Amino acid sequence: MDRLDDLKLFTLVAETKSFTKAADKLGLSKSAASRRVAELEARLGTRLFHRTTRSISLTQVGQGFCQRVSQILAELEEAERSVTSEHAAPRGTLKVAAPMSFGLSHLAPVLCGYMERYPEVQVDMDVSDRFVDLVEEGYDVAVRIGRLKDSSLVARRICPIRMVVCASPAYLARRGTPQTPAELVEHDCLLYTNSQSFDQWSFRIAPGSAETQGVRVQGRMRVSNGDVLRQAALAGLGIVVLPSFIVGDDLLSGKLRGILTEYTVSEGALHAVYPANRHLSPKVRAFVDLLATSFGPVPYWDAGLVVLKGG
Known part of the structure; x- marks a missing residue:
């Protein structure tokens, strides 16, 4: 068994958490598999597994080594497939x-x-x-x-x-509907914090224009997930900018209403x-x-x- 086979054995032991199962997959005895892993550890000068009579688990060093080895083996497998056939079935x-x-x-x-x-x-x-x-x-x-x-x-x-500015009919009835981006400063806005400039919304000021207008907005809710912001908008907590793939059904059903539709929000x-x-x-x-x-x-x-x- 060469070094590549040792690495395949190592990843199998890590995956199955069993020398017996790994050995069976490679047609080895449990003692041979255990001995080969021990020799690998000796060659590397570090322990890769914690061993007890009931369980086996990777050490911290073993976890990092396993991640790298798994990636290398996967890339080697893909390299071999790329040579044998460009049109091979996905696997x-x-x-x-x-x-x-x-x-x-x-x-x-x-x-x-x-x-x-x-x-x-x-x-x-x-x-x-x-x-x-x-x-x-x-x-x-x-x-x-x-x-x-x-x-x-x-x-x-x-x-x-497509990004959409929207709010619930109840919120708009209570607070009014902004007619320009500048009026957003008077409203509660729901902020998506995974955006670098989450508190500044940019609008294209005219169709086909490259010129944009930035508006600094504020609100009590700041969240890193769009679905949570959608729920907040449905509950009438404020105005939100979300992609249409999140709020499209709500806009069609009338649960949310698109606003400032004359102004295009920066899209991706x-x-x-x-x-x-x-x-x-x-x-x-x-x-x-x-x-x-x-x-x-x-x-x-x-x-x-x-x-x-x-x-």
Whole structure:
């Protein structure tokens, strides 16, 4: 057994938390598997596992080593597949990062369809609003919303993301409907704190104009998740700026009302991004293509919203 086989054995022991199960998968005896891992630890000069008579778990050093080794083995597997066939069927583990609100409301059904279509693919998805480092954390692809920063990542635009200023009819009846962005300073605004300038909303002052007007807003609620802000808006707590994929149904039903529709809020797009220095494997290519056909070029959640006016 060479060093590569030792590393595969190590990851199997870490995954199964059992020398017996790992040994069975590789056709080894338990004693041989235990001896090979011990030799690996001796070669590295550190303990990788905590061992007791009842359990086995990774040490802190072992956890870091396992993450790096797993990434290396996955990249080696993809490199081999890229040589054997560019058009191979998608297989292996697809590690995806996606924002929480979009992931729950819109990406989940697409992901289920992807897994049904490609039964040899396993999916490991992180659904959160944190900004992940694809390269450092070993992600294959991320779904990102907004304006992208310059980086070494490859980005494929999937569809536009439309931002909507809205509030409940009850709030507008109680506090009045602002007719210009400047009037927002007199209102309770619901603030999304994952935005760098969460307390300053920018509006394009005229259709087709590049000139924008920034308004400093304030409010009692500051939240890092769009769905929570949607609930606050439905409860009549204030005015909010949210993407139409979160509030589209509420606008169509009348539970929320679009305001300041003459002024365009700065908009972005939905992108699929992946590291530029990696071969685009069949599993990633198939996933990105499915995003494009499912959401682009005009997303289904915007259907009918063009006729909405504030009031």
